[in-house]
Amino acid sequence: MTWETVIGLEIHVQLSTKSKLFSGGSTGFGAEPNTHVDLIDMGLPGVLPVANRDAFHKAIRFGLATNAEINQTSSFDRKNYFYPDLPKGYQITQMAMPIVGKGTIKIETEDGEKIINITRAHLEEDAGKSIHDLFEGETGVDLNRAGTPLLEIVSEPEISNAKEAVAYFKAIRQIVTFLDICDGNMAQGSMRCDVNVSVRKEGDTELGTRAEIKNINSFKFIEKAINHEIARQIKVIEAGNSVVQETRLYDSVKNETRSMRSKEEANDYRYFPCPDLLPVVISDDELNEIKSNLPELPEQKIKRYVTQINLDESEARIIAASKTMANIFEEACEKTNDSKLVAKWLVGDVSALLNKDNIDIEESKLSSSNFAKLIERITDNTISGKIAKSVLEEIWSSGDDVDAIIESKGLVQIQDETILVKIAQSIIDNNPNQVAAYKGGKDKLFGFFVGQVMKETQGKANPKSVNEILKKLLS
């Protein structure tokens, strides 16, 4: 018996506005609990929401990047339920008239490119955080996050396996980071995912009963959770039972999903239009301005890098794979005017270090300005390419400033001709046999002399100058 899996993803993207969706509370991450809470975020009696227009603009960028319908008139609804970190006892969301309608996204699968349809993307406010493990017998509620704008992106149930789900999630992450609407920081919860999974026998047209796995925020866990859930559902059906439609949580320690709440049947959200908020209308002019200011997406960057900067397509793809990498590339190009060199370093040494440590560029200690400075120090001859490699390794582990490293380790390239000539001459004077052999035709020995000079100067001699000087002195 072969089984087919049907997966749909609901991804919650925290929009990178400065303030919340309905209040002037700050959205900054990592603050002391309950310090970014406005009267409105508290849901105090008598408070009223006022919509943040920038959240709409960011949502529209997503719609434009996915060729989606933009609903220039959209409205808000209330989703009613009780939970300690939901201050008003309802969430303001967009049910009836979402800002973004149907769109598409391309993903890379083992069998090539696949188009996944997006049903809709709408704005809603995030809830606060419930901290269960800090206090004996109690749960602590932190409302800092309450009211943060979320864009909920809903896919059609067209994803067929865990790997495709990860590819889809990655593709969404790439888009939202390139559009500058979300920082893509999974560890901080900037993107979370609910996965709907069902199975059916191959050939069946009816969808099986689905289970929803809530709130997964890592690629690795998405894949594991889905695979575990598929296996679990198949086991249930093969045992002659039915899959229960329910919400489940993924436990990454035990690598299993478990049923979340017992009173599932009481989830009637009683949606109705929020009477405190009137419909938001985006004018044609506004829409056109957003269109014309849309940040470059990976495909556009790759094209530009190839046609205007003359990078190889493979290099361009690596650099344009992440917004951070692309930003680092572009800043360094601007500062050094040697884009080929910049590309070589990113695609070569930097990528190698990333692979070795198995991390993403955002997790590294390499800042954009520091990297640009590193390349500048090569182009301005302060250090040689070889020395630069060791400087890079130092930055990688300590995050220290390039100039500070060069200074503290005395790595400045020796450029002074007089010093180099003196050293070269003394090498020549001390190695008469090799000189004779070289002059006698052993050309390869040239490398010996270069090596000796480098050794003497602890690698700091400017290789080009060394070559020229030795050539002269040995001729």
Added chain:
Amino acid sequence: MDKKTVSTISYLSRLKLDEDNQDKITSDLENIIKFVDQLNDTDVNDIEPLTSPLEKVAKTRADAVTAENRKEEFLERAPKSNEDYFLVPRVVE
């Protein structure tokens, strides 16, 4: 408006009706629903529902942080809190 319906909507609203009150409130609810059932016979012809008497478009705000830190003020009004959090009985998911 049977007992089960009343029980469901009571739970949705997180309200518990006193034993002695239950029958009275159930019959009140029944009567009120019967009363509003008058609306059923009205022909509305697909007319647009009126959500707000203001037939206007929303005013929105610019993206700026305008709120100050009022943590102490808020926590001191809570029925139970410590110096950082609002506290509720432990929630098990």
Added chain:
Amino acid sequence: MSIRYKTIKELSEMLKNNDISHPELIQETFSLIEENKNLNSFVTLNKENAILKAENINKESPSILNGIPIAQKDLFCTKDLRTTCGSNMLSSFIPPYSATVIENLEKAGCISVGKTNMDEFAMGSSNETSYFGNVLNPWGHNLVPGGSSGGSAAAVAAGIVPAATGTDTGGSIRQPASLCGISGLKPTYGRISRWGMIAFASSLDQAGPMARTAEDCAIMLNHMCSHDPKDTTSLDENIPDFTSTINDSIKGTKIGIVKEFDLSKLDNDVVKVFEESIKQYESMGAEFVEVSLPNISLSVPTYYVVAPAECSSNLSRFDGVKFGKRSELASNLEELYIHTRSEGFGDEVKRRILIGSYVLSAGFYDAYYKKAQQVRRLIKNDFDSAFKKVDVIMSPTTRGAAFEAGSKGSDPIQMYLEDLFTIPANLAGLPALSIPNGMIESKPIGLQLIGNYLDEQKILQVAHNFQKLSDWHLKTPSEDIS
């Protein structure tokens, strides 16, 4: 010179002429409050702050409201002063901010003397549902003052304060104004900011003034209205001086009588009073026109779907987690919610929350909530058509004068029908007021005027002209009433 029963205008004159000092005025107000505490119109007094404000007031301020004692309905958040909404749920709640309307009035120089009693969370028409006990009608202590702004109405009717703030969702300013023999106005929806006004039914709630005369209502309105960016449902329209046209003649003004209100169903006494008023207006040169509002009879059922639906959601924030009362019996989260809310809310509030949850629930939304909002549009359209033919619409405010406390206890629907004449203006968002226009068995009764959008000036003008000719608004309850 006694301050009792004086209007804003009169008190303002007294202060200007130094017939009384600012602190004296406030001290005497508190004496009146104390003497009349059996009315139970106040929940919380603001004595120290009020006296302090009077002592430090800028005597040169030109504002007519400067130094005037005002009672504030306990639905408005007042910073650092307890705000209860007449509920056990908020019996110890101290807001960290003030409502815009409170700030507006205080900026104009008003001195808030205290928070008035009200039906719990504004749900009621008799002020019998307050956690803090019933309010008595100064015209007869066995009578209800009306609701939900019963405390405010009683305070003004008893002459304790010249004016008070109220709120009106289905008639909660106008109906108590009628039963207490005072003037009260609900403006066009959106005129007055709802920021800080604890929400009952968001698309219906409006704050408004309650005072001894229409003119005083106009004065209050001038200062209560503002465009508030913190309330996106507050109007951006130009705010006129509501007193500027009040004295203009109403000759030729077309007054509509609603065919479907079928006054023949009312008691003879009530009809008589109403017909007398018609005669008085005719003598002033107004013309009466019959108008038809074919869907008006559906107003009450429509209201009793829309208002409970919105309130069931608005009251969800009262969960014992972040503010307000929390039950002692909360050993787990479910119990925290259920016990807190069951203990914190009274029966009428519970009924409305349950109805609200029901009409919004899956399977019933289209049949009830959506349908009601569609009928609501029909009612609004009816008014739009009628206002093409008339300038104002007139009706009795209530079906009768004040009734005995406890007399409508067992059937909620009987209580709901009290708001038959007042509800339509809330559904359509139109301005409406009530002024006293007669007595029935020594109890006052009121006349309602409904105006077109943004046309408060017209209804105030029509009301003021009536008050120039008649003296119903000058009558006060006998001192012997017990």
